[in-house]
Amino acid sequence: MALDKEEMSEKVLAIAEALLNEGGAANLKARTIAEQAGISVGSVYNLFADLDEVHRAVNMRLLDRLGAAGIAAMADLERQGVTDVRHRILAMAAAYVRFVEAHPGSWPAVLAFNRRRATRPGPDAYDALLDELFGIVAGVLKAGDFDLDDERRALAARTLWSSVHGIVTSGYVANSDSRQAEEIWRQVELLVGVFVKGLEHGGAFEHAETKPQ
Amino acid sequence: MALDKEEMSEKVLAIAEALLNEGGAANLKARTIAEQAGISVGSVYNLFADLDEVHRAVNMRLLDRLGAAGIAAMADLERQGVTDVRHRILAMAAAYVRFVEAHPGSWPAVLAFNRRRATRPGPDAYDALLDELFGIVAGVLKAGDFDLDDERRALAARTLWSSVHGIVTSGYVANSDSRQAEEIWRQVELLVGVFVKGLEHGGAFEHAETKPQ
DNA sequence: TTGACTTCGTGAACATTGTTCATACAACAG
DNA sequence: CTGTTGTATGAACAATGTTCACGAAGTCAA
Numbered sequence: 369m370a371l372d373k374e375e376m377s378e379k380v381l382a383i384a385e386a387l388l389n390e391g392g393a394a395n396l397k398a399r400t401i402a403e404q405a406g407i408s409v410g411s412v413y414n415l416f417a418d419l420d421e422v423h424r425a426v427n428m429r430l431l432d433r434l435g436a437a438g439i440a441a442m443a444d445l446e447r448q449g450v451t452d453v454r455h456r457i458l459a460m461a462a463a464y465v466r467f468v469e470a471h472p473g474s475w476p477a478v479l480a481f482n483r484r485r486a487t488r489p490g491p492d493a494y495d496a497l498l499d500e501l502f503g504i505v506a507g508v509l510k511a512g513d514f515d516l517d518d519e520r521r522a523l524a525a526r527t528l529w530s531s532v533h534g535i536v537t538s539g540y541v542a543n544s545d546s547r548q549a550e551e552i553w554r555q556v557e558l559l560v561g562v563f564v565k566g567l568e569h570g571g572a573f574e575h576a577e578t579k580p581q
Numbered sequence: 582m583a584l585d586k587e588e589m590s591e592k593v594l595a596i597a598e599a600l601l602n603e604g605g606a607a608n609l610k611a612r613t614i615a616e617q618a619g620i621s622v623g624s625v626y627n628l629f630a631d632l633d634e635v636h637r638a639v640n641m642r643l644l645d646r647l648g649a650a651g652i653a654a655m656a657d658l659e660r661q662g663v664t665d666v667r668h669r670i671l672a673m674a675a676a677y678v679r680f681v682e683a684h685p686g687s688w689p690a691v692l693a694f695n696r697r698r699a700t701r702p703g704p705d706a707y708d709a710l711l712d713e714l715f716g717i718v719a720g721v722l723k724a725g726d727f728d729l730d731d732e733r734r735a736l737a738a739r740t741l742w743s744s745v746h747g748i749v750t751s752g753y754v755a756n757s758d759s760r761q762a763e764e765i766w767r768q769v770e771l772l773v774g775v776f777v778k779g780l781e782h783g784g785a786f787e788h789a790e791t792k793p794q
Numbered sequence: 795t796t797g798a799c800t801t802c803g804t805g806a807a808c809a810t811t812g813t814t815c816a817t818a819c820a821a822c823a824g
Numbered sequence: 825c826t827g828t829t830g831t832a833t834g835a836a837c838a839a840t841g842t843t844c845a846c847g848a849a850g851t852c853a854a
Contacts (some may be wrong), residue, residue, distance in 0.1 A: 373802090398841060408804045413842070479750075480693035527748065527768040534747015535740065537692075555740040562761030569778045586831090611812060621833045626813070 377415050380405050385426045386566050389473035393480065396423060424494075430471065431497040437463050438504045453512035460508055461532050461556045469549065472570055474545060505529050508540045514567045524567065542555045593618050598639045603685035607695065609636060635705075640691045643684065644710040650676050651717045651759055666725035667777045674769045675746050682747050682762065692750060718742050727780045737743050737780065744772055 371379065383404045388396045396419055402409045416422045441463035445456050449535070470474045504527035515526065539552040584592065590685045600608045604780065609632055617621045629635045654676035660667050681688045719738035722729070753763040 380609055397839090399839090400812065409841090410843085411803055419841070433801070478691070480689070483733075485758075494686040518587055523767060523771060526751075526764075527771045530748040530751040530768060531744035531772060532747070534745070537750075538743040554736060555743060556734060558740045559744060561774050564779075565782045566775030566777075566779035569782055612809090612810090622812090623833055624831080632812070764821085777841065 373415070373571050375403070376407070376411075380412065380415055380422065381425055381429060381558045384422050385429065385474055388423070388426060389471060393477045394474055423477070423481060425473065427481055428493060428497065430474060430478055431494075431501075434464070435497065435504070437467050437499050438501060442504065442508070449485065451511070453508065454560060456508050456511065456559070457505075457528070457560050457564065458506065461560060462553075464532060465536055465552060465556065486501070501528055502529060512564070512567070515570065516567070528560075528563060531563075533554060535559065586628070589620070589624075589657050593625065593628055593635065594638055594642060597635050598687055599640060599644065601690045602684060605686055606636065606690045607627065628659070636690070636694060639687065639705060640694055641710065643687060643691055643716075644707075647677070647680050648710060648713050648717070650680050651714060655717065655721070664724070666721065667773060669724065670718075670720050670741070671770070673718065674773060677745060678749060678765060678769065703714070704722075713749070715739055715742060725777070725780070728783065729780070741773075741776060744776075745769060748772065 380401055381503050383401050384396060387397070387400060398409050398412050398419060401422070405412070414424075416425070438460060441459050443454075445459055450456060450459070502522070502525050505528055506522055509521050509525055509528075514521075514524075535555045536552060538556070539548050591655050593614055593629050597609060599676045599751050600610070612650060614635070615625050617624070623633075627757050629638070653675060654672050655669075658672055663669060663672070707730060715735070719735055720740055722734050722738055722741075727734075749765060752761050752768070
């Protein structure tokens with residue numbers, strides 16, 4: 369009946385995610401985890417090096433699920449035969465917004481998480497997951513008949529992602545009323561509309577300048 | 582020679598800002614502040630209720646300075662007779678990017694700061710400062726000859742702000758190379774270009790739908 | 795079976811930190 | 825001089841991250 373080491377890690381991560389969701393990073397305490405998991409404090413440190421690693425693992429799980437939600441949204445569009453680029457992008461953005469709304473406490477923790485103490489080598493599993501998400505958005509853009517080479521399309525995908533991300537998090541910093549959700553969605557609609565129109569009219573790469581000052 | 586209560590508060594805030602800039606929110610310790618300010622721990626708590634209030638005060642100072650930088654950028658444009666909307670928006674964005682780059686440690690702390698423990702009443706000084714920043718952007722948009730009423734222009738301003746904000750912070754989450762700065766600026770250029778083109782062609786408010794699902 | 799070795803759980807113990815509070819001191823009013 | 829008021833102080837308390845010596849339980853060889 370005793371849980372496997374792997375199973376116990378899963379249990380700890382599930383508890384950690386719940387704690388993060390309730391009270392943010394400050395609520396992730398070793399003793400609380402131990403108590404809720406029915407093990408001792410030391411055992412937590414046998415499974416993970418420190419709380420940072422627990423936090424990192426939870427974040428990876430969340431990013432993984434976000435990717436899955438994006439892919440699922442893509443599949444839905446495919447099945448429904450939706451080809452309009454604007455609709456597809458909006459659907460992707462909606463998936464993102466829904467995901468963030470479903471994790472009100474832990475998502476800010478994901479974003480605020482500081483991985484400056486990570487190992488030296490550049491791209492880690494974190495970046496790999498983010499690249500995967502970028503790839504999904506780039507795939508949607510490819511369906512549009514914009515005149516973009518791969519590099520520019522990738523840049524556009526990253527820009528679109530970052531912008532939606534900024535809208536969602538900015539909205540979430542403020543007091544989250546029910547009106548806040550409406551405001552977020554209005555901004556997303558405006559952004560996507562303007563983005564598609566802008567790309568159609570070639571407004572993206574007309575001016576190549578360097579950053580002022 | 583002894584410092585005024587007001588002066589000592591200033592000194593504490595300056596120290597706190599330096600600490601935040603070096604090591605983020607986790608580096609803001611009561612004892613460190615006390616030591617560097619040449620006072621005792623208890624005295625810090627005589628000046629501020631707790632460390633949260635210190636953090637909040639530092640954030641307000643930063644937001645204030647950001648607003649000042651934005652206004653200064655506006656004044657520069659005015660003096661140089663720049664009227665092109667795209668250029669003006671880019672200049673504002675550049676001011677924002679420069680400001681964030683100048684505060685690599687404390688800016689993430691500003692964004693991650695959780696003010697859920699704030700007093701009940703809705704709009705506080707925080708929101709007032711943010712509204713001021715929105716107002717500046719909206720003013721720049723007003724100079725453009727887009728066909729926007731006040732409400733839509735305000736929405737566009739908030740969207741633009743949130744998007745730039747997202748680009749900058751997304752870029753900053755990753756390892757901050759020198760290439761990262763270039764990537765951020767490319768995204769900002771693309772966003773602004775697409776935004777202006779999109780608004781010119783009326784792509785913003787053509788489709789009025791409700792959020793899917 | 796016995797003994798050695800490995801693995802892992804345990805919780806006491808330590809270091810760090812936020813926060814409080816009784817005490818002491820300094821300035822000033824009457 | 826006495827009382828009051830405001831402030832500085834640092835010891836003390838509680839919460840928390842992390843370590844570690846101890847021991848239990850399993851594994852394997854002789």
